[in-house]
Amino acid sequence: MLGAPGVGKGTQGRRLAAMHGCSLISTGEILREAAARGTPLGLEARRQMDSGRLVDDDVMIGLVRERTLEPDARDGFVLDGFPRTVPQAVALDAMLAERGQRIEVVLYLEASEDELVRRLQGRRECPVCKRAYNPEGTPARDGSHCDDHPAVELRLRQDDSEEAVRQRFAEFRAKTAPLVDYYTVTGRLRPVTGMGTVDGVFETLRRETGFGSRTPQTN
Ligand code: AMP
Numbered sequence: 292m293l294g295a296p297g298v299g300k301g302t303q304g305r306r307l308a309a310m311h312g313c314s315l316i317s318t319g320e321i322l323r324e325a326a327a328r329g330t331p332l333g334l335e336a337r338r339q340m341d342s343g344r345l346v347d348d349d350v351m352i353g354l355v356r357e358r359t360l361e362p363d364a365r366d367g368f369v370l371d372g373f374p375r376t377v378p379q380a381v382a383l384d385a386m387l388a389e390r391g392q393r394i395e396v397v398l399y400l401e402a403s404e405d406e407l408v409r410r411l412q413g414r415r416e417c418p419v420c421k422r423a424y425n426p427e428g429t430p431a432r433d434g435s436h437c438d439d440h441p442a443v444e445l446r447l448r449q450d451d452s453e454e455a456v457r458q459r460f461a462e463f464r465a466k467t468a469p470l471v472d473y474y475t476v477t478g479r480l481r482p483v484t485g486m487g488t489v490d491g492v493f494e495t496l497r498r499e500t501g502f503g504s505r506t507p508q509t510n
Contacts, residue, residue: 322337377473403486
């Protein structure tokens with residue numbers, strides 16, 4: 292899943308992974324969990340994340356190399372938030388080629404920056420299951436607690452503060468947007484509109500990729 296902050300990579304990626312019965316690998320979520328556990332990697336990453344900056348390529352590539360070797364990733368996976376730079380994309384192609392795997396399709400979710408800033412300002416997450424809510428598209432049933440963890444109050448993600456959001460968009464434009472060219476020339480990019488309702492975007496995504504008619508991948 293490729294796209295600017297707040298465009299719905301996690302939300303749509305979660306649905307796609309569930310539809311295919313495969314794992315969603317979200318690098319942002321892995322880093323936030325590591326930070327919450329207080330591991331050296333997590334504490335180092337937290338400083339970068341909270342300021343809206345990308346974590347170093349070497350750290351991220353090592354992390355994804357290990358995560359994609361876990362048993363639940365053997366039969367395929369949906370990547371959310373990785374790669375985010377051209378060196379990460381090159382390393383990903385090389386590591387998968389060594390294993391006889393490859394990135395089949397890159398879903399590029401597009402939306403205007405104005406719309407995304409508005410969404411991020413309203414976004415809240417469940418600190419337990421990390422599910423994202425938004426009053427407009429994906430509201431929590433009671434407005435302030437997780438549907439699946441009713442005792443848990445939703446909270447603002449640290450990096451959704453106004454200053455961090457500005458920095459995240461700057462990082463996206465400078466380092467991640469070049470991936471559009473990288474995946475276009477290798478014939479894997481599928482641009483999909485990220486505007487509209489969550490269900491509407493998912494339908495477009497299935498239609499335009501043909502995912503709805505495919506059986507889950509087995510190799
Ligand atoms: P996300 O949840 O995908 O928005 O990621 C939150 C933050 O984690 C980003 O703003 C980065 O600081 C860090 N991060 C996640 N994935 C990557 C990546 N592939 N490369 C560098 N930093 C990342």
